[in-house]
Amino acid sequence: MNFKEKIVLITGTSSGIGHASAIQFAKKGASIILVARRKKKLEEVVEDLKKFNVSTLVCECDVSNKSQVQKMSEIVLEKYDSIDVLVNNAGFAIYGSVSNLTTEEIESQMATNYFGMVYCIKNFLPSMIKKKSGHIVNVASVAASFGLPGIAPYCASKFAMLGFSEGLKHELKETGVGITVVSPIRVRTNFFDHPSFENMPKYSPTSLSAETVAKAILKAANSPRLEIIVPAVVRGAVWMKNTFPYLINPILGSTFNKQLNNKKQD
């Protein structure tokens, strides 16, 4: 897909990967629909996009709220009829053991990371199918392949996103609409500003820039693949874990449990 004059909707555009993706798509001449809860932040991103001379639409919307997503989609579809690319990127994590997290904290991660994606797809897919074109890009994580202590509910939401995307990809065969999941390792964004991550190491030398992930999202929007892991070399680690779980899982479990136990002692 050539992105010039294409309509791209990105959730979670007010920060990090979403903001960086808006810049990358705008550089290619796409019109950008910016979706998130913080309108002021979205308007700051629009200022950044002005130099690319592309059309923009700001939509204040909590993607975990079904009726807000429906209202947002009505506004978007009234203006554009259909969109060409839907990037489901809005997401967050709350760090903590399942014993210590409240049920509401667990539910809230599923509500945004998984159901937010479902609501957006339910509202925009019919017009894409009607037009027989378009691509959905779901931003998951390597946490879609590894269940880790301390972020079990977050992993569950990303496993769910990957499973949903795999099933939907089969259903979309021959419709002209594609779907690809982008699964990055740790990225330098505001993601770890959530108070539950306080006093924890936020980034490592291998952490990615939001721009690197944004470029993978553009690639995904033109890809026939189900999942693009960023960086590609991590696909080897996923293969190792799936092939030799009895070797890999104990190593991962004890490494991440150490971090969780240190956090409990804070």
Ligand SMILES: NC(=O)c1ccc[n+]([C@@H]2O[C@H](COP(=O)([O-])OP(=O)(O)OC[C@H]3O[C@@H](n4cnc5c(N)ncnc54)[C@H](OP(=O)(O)O)[C@@H]3O)[C@@H](O)[C@H]2O)c1
């Ligand atoms: N950073 C990482 O290490 C990393 C690694 C792998 C995958 N990811 C995934 O990448 C995606 C983007 O995260 P990021 O790293 O760019 O983090 P970020 O800088 O914290 O950005 C998160 C974005 O999601 C939006 N958002 C959160 N809840 C929302 C809701 N209920 N409704 C609408 N928008 C909502 C936020 O906007 P508002 O607060 O304005 O609503 C913000 O724009 C997430 O899905 C995350 O799981 C991140």
